[in-house]
Amino acid sequence: MTIVSDKPDLSEDAPQPKAPAAVKTRPGALAETGSPTLRPPAAAHLSDEQIAELGRELDAIKDDILAKRGASDAAYIRRMIKIQRGLEISGRATLLVSKHKAAWVAGTTLLSFAKILENMELGHNILHGQWDWMRDPDIHSTTWEWDFVTPARAWQHTHNDLHHRWTNVIGKDNDVGYNLLRMDADQEWKPFNLGNPLYNALLAPVFEWGIAIYDLELNDYKEGKKSKEALTKDLKALGRKALTQFTKDYAATPAVAMLTGSGKQALYGTLTANAVRNVWAHAVIFCGHFPDGTDTFTEEMVEGETRGDWYVRQMIGSANISGSKFMHLMTGNLSHQIEHHLFPDIPSNRYAEVAPKVQEICRRYGLPYTTGPIWKQVGSTWAKVFKLALPPKKA
């Protein structure tokens, strides 16, 4: 064991980099006190003290959940995993005899549900570390891999770190349009954007491939922010993952189904199930930050953010979907997008219980809490896709 002698002295009289409280010393770290250079308009009526108090109230909500979290939550996620695996094998097995029309419909439906559940309630949430507290290596953010083309590790970087930290900050959070769509009026209009609705319509059924390409961060590479080695590594990981995914759904399953003369039908079944999951995931995810009522932010609104301000940005930058319990489950509880963005790593089964408290806080502090049924939220995002295809009207 060697002892590093060049270790900076951490004792009190050692010179420490001193900076005004409102200036961040490290990216992502929050200021203790003060306010951002510019507070978002929707929260401009709140004082620093009110924002700090709001932060404490939300912290208390989280602490309450962490204190209650236990055996019943563990049982919940294990039950979901069992249900999902049951749907998956029964769906795939049924597709093996899918030359019978009823079997095709049943198999495709079961597999579609399995893939939706796997992607949203299991994959997304487990990869967020919502279940890490169980210390079960099989249900852990560092080991989980999902039935989705993009490798889990690549997605965790762009999603958990970049998107959740910089939620809706134009220029920082590339989830605002995924480098493909113009989703905010503050994004510069280019003639390319005329195709906005077309790109979005084409993206939906192949959403998982869109995400996979997005996670490669090609823009960062072009701008020299990502090394060639890093890109090559990511490409290789994606290639391996895509190959196994492709083989499973479009080669192995149809090949086995050929034994019963159902090869072609099985292929259509897996293609359909993937498309259904993609269209659904695309719809749900677009409802998270794009419906009317959600705000986007400039970098000066983030500069000097306190914990309370960070919470405010998460709330007013996100939108919920209202609906039944089944609906919430099918969205992987991303229908509680606001609560998810406040507390990305509390177990998903707890968001429903948190939601009324968060809504009450928003009401009390005069902050918008955007929610609506899925058809309304999807309509609202599509309206935005169309509207922003056109150049801004000259003032």
Place this chain on the structure above:
Amino acid sequence: MIRLRKLARAASLLTTPLAPEDILALFNPVFSARQLRGVVTRVVPETADSATIFFRPGRGWQAHLAGQWARIGVELDGVRHWRSYSLSAPAGQDPAITVSDMGAVSGTLVRNTRPGDVLFLAPPQGDFVLPEHPRPLLMLTAGSGITPVMSMIRTLVPHRPDSDVVLIHTARTPEDAIFREELAELADQFPNFRVIHWFTGERGRIDFSSVAGLEELCPDWRQRAAYACGPEGFLDDAEALWETETATAEPASEATLTIERFSTKLAGGAGHDGGLVTFESSDREVEADGDTPLLDVGEDAGILMPSGCRMGICHSCLIPLRAGQVRDLRTDEVHGEPGQLIQTCVSAAAGPVNLDL
């Protein structure tokens, strides 16, 4: 077996990203090769606060040697906890652990384990095993320290008429003495085995300060290979006695002592004092205060630390803890068990900390 592996690989084409065993585990929980599990087959109460738990391990388990221990994972309120327990079953038979209620984990095992429950397992290990060549033996045990020795006695005594074993077991009262009846029966049945129960509630602790006490219980103790297992104080005393003996005896003494220690408590101070942080793979040690996130500590020491949001939400900075405890800077909770993945961006050292990086 090889064909089975080929079959599994073929099947995995259909189950990826899962393995076929993940699907099979729907039907039988011990089918996972990634996580070794065992199904509890029988639970036998031993004393008022101890019980023997028999289990059927899944693939990946190795048969244990008498005296070895295994790590057992149990879930308490949804959270996995690992503890080490000696196997009390004789070598060659289905494994069993005998657990005394001494804390949250052992208490749960003793009181709430039922046949059919699933235990998480790590294969048996340990050097506290019988000598390779037959020798007269002296076993010194106290309290639950009897468990590994019980496995040795059960393995040796009934099957080896040439064996010669003396057991001195101390417990507080006869009611607290685990395996008391079975030991008495073995001693009745096999002349090559002698058991001495010493009840500290009646007679106080065995005096190890001089050889006189031991001499009285087992006059030929110097000719025996001795094994001791029990609480720290008991072992320290025994060790001191044997050391004095081997250092002073004329001619040189053959007396040997093998010891099994259960270090139950990690050396970790709580509170805000910080401590020495050791990055084991990087071979670095840094003194850290109790308020600086381990992520910053590592980065300042030039370690390539994984990192992400730096605010405790993204779980990109997880590093396995090898030893010690950390304080969650958000909640002030002090926690940590070997193997646990910790969020370095919101955790500070609470006493000495060893990290697997």
